[in-house]
Amino acid sequence: MADRRILLKDIAEKSGLTINTVSRALKNKPDISVGTREYVQKLALEMGYIPDVVASSLRSGFTKTIGIMFDNLSNPYYMIMTELIHAELKKDDYDIMIFTSSGENAQFDLESFNKMVSRRIDGIITFLKPTPDVVKAVNTNKIPLVILGREGDDIGIDSVYTNDFEGGYQIGKYLASQGHQKIGYIGAPQDILCSLKRLEGLRTYLDEKGITMPVAQSKFLKHYDLNLVRPIDELLEQKVTAIFCFNDTMAYDVISHLQHKGYRVPEDIAVAGYDNIEEHLRVPVGLTTIDTHKEELTHKTIQTLKARMNHFDSPLVKLVNEARIIIRKTA
Numbered sequence: 532m533a534d535r536r537i538l539l540k541d542i543a544e545k546s547g548l549t550i551n552t553v554s555r556a557l558k559n560k561p562d563i564s565v566g567t568r569e570y571v572q573k574l575a576l577e578m579g580y581i582p583d584v585v586a587s588s589l590r591s592g593f594t595k596t597i598g599i600m601f602d603n604l605s606n607p608y609y610m611i612m613t614e615l616i617h618a619e620l621k622k623d624d625y626d627i628m629i630f631t632s633s634g635e636n637a638q639f640d641l642e643s644f645n646k647m648v649s650r651r652i653d654g655i656i657t658f659l660k661p662t663p664d665v666v667k668a669v670n671t672n673k674i675p676l677v678i679l680g681r682e683g684d685d686i687g688i689d690s691v692y693t694n695d696f697e698g699g700y701q702i703g704k705y706l707a708s709q710g711h712q713k714i715g716y717i718g719a720p721q722d723i724l725c726s727l728k729r730l731e732g733l734r735t736y737l738d739e740k741g742i743t744m745p746v747a748q749s750k751f752l753k754h755y756d757l758n759l760v761r762p763i764d765e766l767l768e769q770k771v772t773a774i775f776c777f778n779d780t781m782a783y784d785v786i787s788h789l790q791h792k793g794y795r796v797p798e799d800i801a802v803a804g805y806d807n808i809e810e811h812l813r814v815p816v817g818l819t820t821i822d823t824h825k826e827e828l829t830h831k832t833i834q835t836l837k838a839r840m841n842h843f844d845s846p847l848v849k850l851v852n853e854a855r856i857i858i859r860k861t862a
Contacts (some may be wrong), residue, residue, distance in 0.1 A: 596644035699732025817860030
């Protein structure tokens with residue numbers, strides 16, 4: 532390690548340029564000639580210069596960094612959405628920092644919040660619903676925050692999400708049109724509202740058509756047990772002919788387990804998911820699912836966050852995207 536950190540003034544002294552010119556050259560500003568930019572950047576590399584982001588943020592008041600919060604690194608949906616967020620933010624020279632929740636109930640808790648804000652981020656996009664303590668801290672400290680994928684108007688937080696009721700309703704309509712009378716649902720834990728909304732939409736359509744869906748055909752995972760084997764086997768005991776899953780990742784697990792037990796999909800049992808991750812992840816399954824218009828969700832979320840960053844006390848924002856069924860091979 533060098534004896535001391537190389538500063539902009541060191542590069543300026545060696546190059547014979549002003550500190551301002553060196554700074555702008557390193558940032559690729561168009562008012563600095565290409566030749567000067569290339570010279571300064573090469574010199575900085577040779578001297579071992581590393582930008583001091585913290586010092587820069589103290590001067591400007593901004594770190595140009597957005598924190599992203601979710602709870603399951605193995606869920607490809609979060610990776611897809613985070614990549615879309617990153618690509619959109621890079622257009623305005625923002626970086627991201629990824630955090631995962633330390634809580635047990637798929638909520639954005641105060642411990643996680645404190646870890647995020649201690650990094651001096653400019654704003655937060657969370658896929659998890661904040662706890663009351665976090666909501667209080669957000670308002671007290673005026674930290675811009677937007678919930679992506681779940682409702683937040685009931686707690687006074689900006690939110691951008693898909694119409695989960697409509698998504699479930701469309702799945703019910705399609706499966707019923709294919710002759711399915713016994714449809715099962717495997718949902719996320721019951722304290723996650725969007726899981727309940729998807730089931731509500733499914734049930735509503737079935738009720739309209741006079742199709743009975745007993746309570747036993749609805750299965751919800753537990754936060755401490757996300758294994759799908761038991762709920763799948765219990766639905767098989769109910770003789771269901773179709774299974775609607777809370778998300779695509781669950782649906783893939785369901786298909787794998789069914790095939791392991793000798794069932795054919797969709798000939799014996801149809802399977803549908805939610806999120807349409809095959810739009811971005813080339814999985815050779817052909818899953819029937821609900822599209823959430825991910826690029827549009829991302830754009831709306833970032834625009835909402837920026838608006839909150841500029842005017843923290845502006846009115847609450849709730850933006851709801853329409854759901855759209857994507858019919859493929861599994862149902």
